[in-house]
Amino acid sequence: xxxxxxxxxxxxxxxxxxxxxxxxxxxxxxxxxxxxxxxxxxxxxxxxxxxxxxxxxxxxxxxxxxxxxxxxxxxxxxxxxxxxxxxxxxxxxxxxxxxxxxxxxxxxxxxxxxxxxxxxxxxxxxxxxxxxxxxxxxxxxxxxxxxxxxxxxxxxxxxxxxxxxxxxxxxxxxxxxxxxxxxxxxxxxxxxxxxxxxxxxxxxxxxxxxxxxxxxxxxxxxxxxxxxxxxxxxxxxxxxxxxxxxxxxxxxxxxxxxxxxxxxxxxxx
Amino acid sequence: xxxxxxxxxxxxxxxxxxxxxxxxxxxxxxxxxxxxxxxxxxxxxxxxxxxxxxxxxxxxxxxxxxxxxxxxxxxxxxxxxxxxxxxxxxxxxxxxxxxxxxxxxxxxxxxxxxxxxxxxxxxxxxxxxxxxxxxxxxxxxxxxxxxxxxxxxxxxxxxxxxxxxxxxxxxxxxxxxxxxxxxxxxxxxxxxxxxxxxxxxxxxxxxxxxxxxxxxxxxxxxxxxxxxxxxxxxxxxxxxxxxxxxxxxxxxxxxxxxxxxxxxxxxxxxxxxxxxxxxxxxxxxxxxxxxxxx
Amino acid sequence: xxxxxxxxxxxxxxxxxxxxxxxxxxxxxxxxxxxxxxxxxxxxxxxxxxxxxxxxxxxxxxxxxxxxxxxxxxxxxxxxxxxxxxxxxxxxxxxxxxxxxxxxxxxxxxxxxxxxxxxxxxxxxxxxxxxxxxxxxxxxxxxxxxxxxxxxxxxxxxxxxxxxxxxxxxxxxxxxxxxxxxxxxxxxxxxxxxxxxxxxxxxxxxxxxxxxxxxxxxxxxxxxxxxxxxxxxxxxxxxxxxxxxxxxxxxxxxxxxxxxxxxxxxxxxxxxxxxxxxxxxxxxxxxxxxxxxxxxxxxxxxxxxxxxxxxxxxxxxxxxxxxxxxxxxxxxxxxxxxxxxxxxxxxxxxxxxxxxxxxxxxx
Numbered sequence: 001x002x003x004x005x006x007x008x009x010x011x012x013x014x015x016x017x018x019x020x021x022x023x024x025x026x027x028x029x030x031x032x033x034x035x036x037x038x039x040x041x042x043x044x045x046x047x048x049x050x051x052x053x054x055x056x057x058x059x060x061x062x063x064x065x066x067x068x069x070x071x072x073x074x075x076x077x078x079x080x081x082x083x084x085x086x087x088x089x090x091x092x093x094x095x096x097x098x099x100x101x102x103x104x105x106x107x108x109x110x111x112x113x114x115x116x117x118x119x120x121x122x123x124x125x126x127x128x129x130x131x132x133x134x135x136x137x138x139x140x141x142x143x144x145x146x147x148x149x150x151x152x153x154x155x156x157x158x159x160x161x162x163x164x165x166x167x168x169x170x171x172x173x174x175x176x177x178x179x180x181x182x183x184x185x186x187x188x189x190x191x192x193x194x195x196x197x198x199x200x201x202x203x204x205x206x207x208x209x210x211x212x213x214x215x216x217x218x219x220x221x222x223x224x225x226x227x228x229x230x231x232x233x234x235x236x237x238x239x240x241x242x243x244x245x246x247x248x249x250x251x252x253x254x255x256x257x258x259x260x261x262x263x264x265x266x267x268x269x
Numbered sequence: 270x271x272x273x274x275x276x277x278x279x280x281x282x283x284x285x286x287x288x289x290x291x292x293x294x295x296x297x298x299x300x301x302x303x304x305x306x307x308x309x310x311x312x313x314x315x316x317x318x319x320x321x322x323x324x325x326x327x328x329x330x331x332x333x334x335x336x337x338x339x340x341x342x343x344x345x346x347x348x349x350x351x352x353x354x355x356x357x358x359x360x361x362x363x364x365x366x367x368x369x370x371x372x373x374x375x376x377x378x379x380x381x382x383x384x385x386x387x388x389x390x391x392x393x394x395x396x397x398x399x400x401x402x403x404x405x406x407x408x409x410x411x412x413x414x415x416x417x418x419x420x421x422x423x424x425x426x427x428x429x430x431x432x433x434x435x436x437x438x439x440x441x442x443x444x445x446x447x448x449x450x451x452x453x454x455x456x457x458x459x460x461x462x463x464x465x466x467x468x469x470x471x472x473x474x475x476x477x478x479x480x481x482x483x484x485x486x487x488x489x490x491x492x493x494x495x496x497x498x499x500x501x502x503x504x505x506x507x508x509x510x511x512x513x514x515x516x517x518x519x520x521x522x523x524x525x526x527x528x529x530x531x532x533x534x535x536x537x538x539x540x541x542x543x544x545x546x547x548x549x550x551x552x553x554x555x556x557x558x559x560x561x562x563x
Numbered sequence: 564x565x566x567x568x569x570x571x572x573x574x575x576x577x578x579x580x581x582x583x584x585x586x587x588x589x590x591x592x593x594x595x596x597x598x599x600x601x602x603x604x605x606x607x608x609x610x611x612x613x614x615x616x617x618x619x620x621x622x623x624x625x626x627x628x629x630x631x632x633x634x635x636x637x638x639x640x641x642x643x644x645x646x647x648x649x650x651x652x653x654x655x656x657x658x659x660x661x662x663x664x665x666x667x668x669x670x671x672x673x674x675x676x677x678x679x680x681x682x683x684x685x686x687x688x689x690x691x692x693x694x695x696x697x698x699x700x701x702x703x704x705x706x707x708x709x710x711x712x713x714x715x716x717x718x719x720x721x722x723x724x725x726x727x728x729x730x731x732x733x734x735x736x737x738x739x740x741x742x743x744x745x746x747x748x749x750x751x752x753x754x755x756x757x758x759x760x761x762x763x764x765x766x767x768x769x770x771x772x773x774x775x776x777x778x779x780x781x782x783x784x785x786x787x788x789x790x791x792x793x794x795x796x797x798x799x800x801x802x803x804x805x806x807x808x809x810x811x812x813x814x815x816x817x818x819x820x821x822x823x824x825x826x827x828x829x830x831x832x833x834x835x836x837x838x839x840x841x842x843x844x845x846x847x848x849x850x851x852x853x854x855x856x857x858x859x860x861x862x863x864x865x866x867x868x869x870x871x872x873x874x875x876x877x878x879x880x881x882x883x884x885x886x887x888x889x890x891x892x893x894x895x896x897x898x899x900x901x902x903x904x905x906x907x908x909x910x911x912x913x914x915x916x917x918x919x920x921x922x923x924x925x926x
């Protein structure tokens with residue numbers, strides 16, 4: 001069930017001598033929503049950049065036994081590793097359907113590219129349903145609401161058959177209702193994929209994380225379940241601050257997330 | 270050996286001409302990511318400034334020394350106005366800015382044609398810059414030595430201003446991180462205007478100096494512009510150091526190509542070298558903000 | 564979407580659009596225009612063919628290519644070489660030296676000219692050489708992700724270098740270029756009937772080129788190209804090699820420019836470095852910008868309009884025309900980046916906004 005889809009070993013990224021990521025190990029498993037949290041500058045996005053081929057690193061990233069270090073961005077993407085960006089990046093002058101059709105077609109032959117699309121592929125139709133944009137197939141992505149763009153970007157990874165999804169702040173700027181929908185969506189898609197979420201929002205993390213890795217100054221500070229991480233002394237000191245507010249902030253919410261996670265797990269099953 | 274020294278000196282001399290033309294461009298491009306195609310016409314304005322000054326004053330030496338600061342002001346004011354009227358409004362549209370400023374350049378050329386005629390005019394070289402100097406067996410015209418000296422002075426001055434004056438520090442802050450500079454209370458608008466003034470002023474100075482080695486016509490600036498752009502491309506964006514190295518390298522390259530083949534092949538040779546160079550070092554030629562792709 | 568634009572996107576609409584254009588080009592224009600003016604119009608159509616390519620590369624692909632004169636010039640010079648060879652052969656037998664070379668004191672035919680005696684070789688060269696060059700340059704530039712203004716400047720520098728290179732080649736006519744052609748594949752060029760035939764060929768090529776552009780725009784590739792223009796990195800992170808996508812559009816634009824250049828030579832009767840350097844290259848852009856860089860027909864109409872204005876105004880009011888060109892660059896690009904083609908949509912939005920305000924006011 002919980003098979004490992006992506007393995008990162010001892011990842012180091014440095015910019016002009018500054019180590020943005022300093023020896024991080026990470027495993028992403030099928031069926032889990034894995035949160036990467038940490039203060040600003042902890043190296044979360046840089047880690048995602050490294051895995052997806054944007055930032056140079058030392059160490060190793062493997063998927064299905066293939067070493068991905070040094071591979072080009074499109075190659076890594078075609079290996080099934082998809083990512084989103086902090087500012088949702090979709091093709092604003094194309095419709096929702098066109099956006100998804102492009103995302104579904106990375107393996108298309110030149111010949112099929114040069115012809116017109118006769119009908120939308122089945123998985124594009126299914127994904128539009130799944131991300132709640134079925135009614136917007138012909139809408140230009142540029143005029144979608146903020147949250148809808150983020151869902152569309154996630155949908156683009158789904159139709160591209162990515163089974164490792166790296167989502168950079170997927171709920172930034174979303175309202176309460178949209179967050180809940182996104183949380184459900186994450187668990188829904190994690191059923192047969194590995195999902196990693198870079199996030200600042202603690203409530204969202206507590207409500208949705210199957211596993212949490214806390215980064216600080218480029219290194220892993222703690223890793224484990226929400227409960228394990230929340231009670232970790234180092235995490236409280238570094239991430240939540242040393243003030244007395246820290247325990248009181250985590251304490252009352254402790255019950256809630258586990259309950260949420262039960263329901264979440266029930267959904268997955 | 271002599272030939273090598275000769276080529277090197279010619280290269281340095283050509284390089285310093287390129288550098289004078291490109292220095293201001295490098296500054297304005299680094300500052301705002303704006304390609305100013307009218308920069309060549311600012312150079313041309315500097316040339317005509319030198320011409321008019323000499324018509325008024327008469328004495329070639331005095332008029333040259335007076336024309337340099339006036340040229341700076343003329344170029345600077347033109348840049349200031351262009352920035353305020355157009356470029357500021359086209360921020361985030363670099364390619365459109367390129368085309369709009371090309372239109373401005375067309376108009377400025379025609380203004381020059383209507384005011385001074387399409388025929389080239391000449392500025393007489395002052396007595397103290399006539400003749401040449403023997404350096405290691407090669408004779409170099411004094412005018413070229415003057416331009417080399419002027420290029421060195423200009424680069425030094427720009428570097429000093431950027432490094433040690435409050436205005437320079439603000440410019441460097443905005444180049445480094447525009448948003449952060451803004452939150453730190455720096456008025457990026459004022460900094461943009463100041464940068465454009467200085468960068469375009471340098472074009473004016475370059476124009477004045479270039480009258481020493483060639484005649485002036487409405488299209489004079491245009492002929493320097495492409496080479497100046499190549500210096501900026503090869504040097505990396507907004508790097509004064511890069512511009513200096515690239516200008517000298519391209520100048521030398523051109524000199525070597527020209528002595529070994531023809532001037533027309535030299536241009537092609539330089540172009541090929543730049544494309545090959547980009548294969549090795551595209552870094553610094555593009556920046557990618559990873560957090561957002563917008 | 565308005566009923567009109569819906570009609571022109573339907574299959575029937577497209578066919579009737581092409582039929583209408585064909586009637587206008589093949590039926591009406593030859594009746595309206597005298598021999599000389601028809602030749603002039605054929606010249607404008609050549610510019611329009613270049614513009615279709617620029618519309619694809621710049622409007623849809625975001626690659627501001629300021630060096631289309633290079634490809635236009637390649638096609639033109641390749642064709643000119645063949646015509647000159649054929650003329651010389653007709654006069655003095657096989658292997659004869661073209662007249663301009665005799666004047667320049669070149670006694671024997673340069674080796675690289677010889678193959679251009681063959682019309683098949685020449686046409687193949689016109690189609691293949693510029694395209695292959697564009698593919699190589701495109702791969703070198705786009706694979707290293709040189710883009711935006713850097714690409715624009717490189718392409719412009721290429722145009723400058725190419726023009727200077729040609730000026731230095733006496734065996735290609737140097738500064739004066741190549742002119743005074745007598746035969747076009749065996750037909751006398753100055754014959755009015757053949758002139759009209761040439762016009763028909765150019766018009767047919769333009770129609771074919773617009774059809775090609777339409778197919779590319781409506782294909783999945785066309786959508787992908789727009790995606791690369793708007794967010795190249797997003798495309799790469801979806802698993803595409805964006806450089807290849809750009810190279811295709813750039814190479815097609817080069818091919819179209821080359822074909823246009825090859826047709827330009829018999830139509831106009833001269834090709835020289837002055838019509839392919841930096842300034843003519845950037846002038847190709849003006850028409851595309853005015854008509855609407857991203858639209859299908861905008862570049863064609865813009866190119867025709869600019870060429871017409873150039874011929875009519877530049878001789879009578881040279882100064883005013885240059886000011887107008889400069890102002891057009893400024894006004895169109897700064898205020899109307901979508902060109903004329905975007906006016907209907909803008910007008911509709913404006914009306915819509917006014918209506919909405921009116922509704923609000925009454926409410």
